Amino acid sequence: MVTAQEPRVRPPIHTPVVAMRAPEPAAEPVPEPSTLEHAFELRDLSAWYGSAQALRDITFDIPKNHVTAIIGPSGCGKSTLIRCLNRMNDLIPGFRAGGHIAYHGEDINGPEADPVLLRRHIGMVFQKPNPFPKSVFDNVAFGPRINGYSGDLRALVEESLRRAALWDEVRDKLGASGLALSGGQQQRLCIARALAVEPDVLLMDEPCSALDPIATYRIEELIADLKRDYSIVIVTHNMQQASRVSDLTAFLLAGEERMGELVEFGATRDLFTNPKDERTEAYITGRFG
Amino acid sequence: MTVTALPPGVRWRPALVARRRNGRVFVWLCYGATAFGIVALLVLLTDVLVKGVPYLSWEFLTSFPSRLADRSGVLAALVGTFYVGIIVVVVAFPIGIATAIWLEEYAPQGPLKRILETNIGNLAGVPSIIYGMLGLAVFVRALSLQRSLIAGGLTIAVLVLPIVIINAQEALRAVPSGIRHASYALGATRWETVRYHVLPAATPGILTGTILALSRAVGEAAPIILISSIAFIAFLPDGPLDSFTILPIQIFIWVSKPQEQFHLIAASAIIVLLVLLLTMNALAIVLRDRARRGTRW
Numbered sequence: 001m002v003t004a005q006e007p008r009v010r011p012p013i014h015t016p017v018v019a020m021r022a023p024e025p026a027a028e029p030v031p032e033p034s035t036l037e038h039a040f041e042l043r044d045l046s047a048w049y050g051s052a053q054a055l056r057d058i059t060f061d062i063p064k065n066h067v068t069a070i071i072g073p074s075g076c077g078k079s080t081l082i083r084c085l086n087r088m089n090d091l092i093p094g095f096r097a098g099g100h101i102a103y104h105g106e107d108i109n110g111p112e113a114d115p116v117l118l119r120r121h122i123g124m125v126f127q128k129p130n131p132f133p134k135s136v137f138d139n140v141a142f143g144p145r146i147n148g149y150s151g152d153l154r155a156l157v158e159e160s161l162r163r164a165a166l167w168d169e170v171r172d173k174l175g176a177s178g179l180a181l182s183g184g185q186q187q188r189l190c191i192a193r194a195l196a197v198e199p200d201v202l203l204m205d206e207p208c209s210a211l212d213p214i215a216t217y218r219i220e221e222l223i224a225d226l227k228r229d230y231s232i233v234i235v236t237h238n239m240q241q242a243s244r245v246s247d248l249t250a251f252l253l254a255g256e257e258r259m260g261e262l263v264e265f266g267a268t269r270d271l272f273t274n275p276k277d278e279r280t281e282a283y284i285t286g287r288f289g
Numbered sequence: 290m291t292v293t294a295l296p297p298g299v300r301w302r303p304a305l306v307a308r309r310r311n312g313r314v315f316v317w318l319c320y321g322a323t324a325f326g327i328v329a330l331l332v333l334l335t336d337v338l339v340k341g342v343p344y345l346s347w348e349f350l351t352s353f354p355s356r357l358a359d360r361s362g363v364l365a366a367l368v369g370t371f372y373v374g375i376i377v378v379v380v381a382f383p384i385g386i387a388t389a390i391w392l393e394e395y396a397p398q399g400p401l402k403r404i405l406e407t408n409i410g411n412l413a414g415v416p417s418i419i420y421g422m423l424g425l426a427v428f429v430r431a432l433s434l435q436r437s438l439i440a441g442g443l444t445i446a447v448l449v450l451p452i453v454i455i456n457a458q459e460a461l462r463a464v465p466s467g468i469r470h471a472s473y474a475l476g477a478t479r480w481e482t483v484r485y486h487v488l489p490a491a492t493p494g495i496l497t498g499t500i501l502a503l504s505r506a507v508g509e510a511a512p513i514i515l516i517s518s519i520a521f522i523a524f525l526p527d528g529p530l531d532s533f534t535i536l537p538i539q540i541f542i543w544v545s546k547p548q549e550q551f552h553l554i555a556a557s558a559i560i561v562l563l564v565l566l567l568t569m570n571a572l573a574i575v576l577r578d579r580a581r582r583g584t585r586w
Contacts (some may be wrong), residue, residue, distance in 0.1 A: 089472065116477070123474065126474075146481050194475070
């Protein structure tokens with residue numbers, strides 16, 4: 001049985017020693033989903049690509065200032081679900097969503113809702129690091145510039161890079177291309193870029209799947225740091241990662257018709273140690289499929 | 290070599306000798322095809338250089354055509370070609386690039402976009418003489434521009450427009466979608482995404498494509514034969530409504546003459562045109578490499 005006390009991924013032998021702490025054991029109380037303030041409320045969310053249904057009747061609440069993980073096997077609709085939250089699926093021809101998603105009580109698909117404004121408040125980090133082919137500085141400064149930031153841009157860029165734990169590595173090469181950084185640094189640059197517009201929510205779609213264990217560890221540390229100020233939703237196919245970084249976990253599974261459905265949602269520790277649904281237990285113990 | 294012919298118990302027969310021989314045969318076929326093209330080009334080039342180089346001089350570049358071959362020059366044609374090029378740049382490039390941006394970044398997926406793209410693709414393949422007839426009917430006659438520089442320039446602009454559009458579309462399509470998503474996710478509008486990310490990233494490709502389209506434009510003769518009067522042009526155009534000539538036309542005129550000497554100066558004019566085209570292609574490469582600096586993904 002995989003538990004929150006699972007040992008961390010070890011670094012390769014010949015790399016410089018990076019302290020790999022075990023997560024603070026049980027320092028925080030187990031969150032009870034029903035008592036938390038919500039960032040998102042999902043009600044009967046369904047999604048279609050053309051005529052193919054990808055999600056069916058997903059209902060759960062994503063709490064504020066916690067890390068919510070979405071796990072499940074490939075093709076279960078995890079990415080579709082997270083991309084519904086900032087309406088990135090609007091960019092895909094033929095995409096259609098049904099049901100309701102409320103963000104701080106407002107329907108994000110309503111006639112008054114503006115996806116541009118929504119995305120300004122909901123940052124996103126993608127699976128593959130995708131820095132702009134511009135300087136490190138311009139990568140971070142782009143969001144504040146278009147959103148009319150009137151303060152000290154240099155200070156904001158520095159602060160964003162510090163928050164993303166990248167400042168010390170790039171302070172002398174802010175003018176270098178973002179693409180010249182290593183994969184892990186690029187992903188932290190993307191996080192800094194998302195943080196620079198001072199979002200409220202951070203969506204992360206398998207942010208570590210293209211990274212090595214050390215870079216992964218640094219991003220996970222960062223997530224633990226950021227959740228004080230942000231509501232974070234992270235999609236991951238790595239169950240150890242979900243158990244390490246998240247407070248709450250949603251487990252999705254695609255049924256016979258390839259439609260993703262929510263199997264179980266709850267506090268991560270409960271879900272991993274004491275799953276209510278036998279499919280969840282089968283999946284987290286690796287007996288699945 | 291059927292399986293049944295194998296001795297019992299042996300199920301694999303690598304036949305390496307035959308397989309390697311097939312590989313060698315294919316490589317030699319490829320060498321042959323490549324050599325054919327290169328030899329043909331070298332023969333043509335040698336012929337042109339041997340005939341044309343002796344007549345190349347500063348006077349040849351700065352003289353007007355004359356009844357006497359040894360007093361003739363390409364000045365009018367060179368200047369006319371330059372002006373036509375400018376008209377193409379000013380007319381075809383903005384329209385073509387804007388069309389490509391609309392098709393790639395704005396047009397909804399659907400039958401309209403498909404029909405437009407198919408037709409643009411077909412237009413790129415239409416013989417250029419057809420564009421000459423179009424230019425004659427529309428610019429020369431209907432718009433009463435007469436056989437003028439502007440009529441010729443517009444005709445060539447319309448001719449290369451589909452090529453510009455297709456090249457620019459390719460360049461835009463080559464921009465990774467991750468860049469667009471990153472921009473949208475930061476709360477950028479569609480225009481901001483195009484303006485600050487997609488276009489800059491696509492610029493090297495667009496530049497290369499458009500300059501190649503321009504060199505196609507500069508080498509076209511057929512449509513201009515219909516537009517420009519194939520007359521003796523011994524002056525520079527004063528304005529866009531003046532008559533004009535271009536290098537390919539000048540070459541065409543000289544080659545058509547019975548006197549041997551005009552054939553030789555035609556070869557010289559071909560060299561001038563070739564140098565012009567090679568210079569433009571080299572410029573395309575330089576511009577592309579400059580714009581590409583630091584934008585590798």
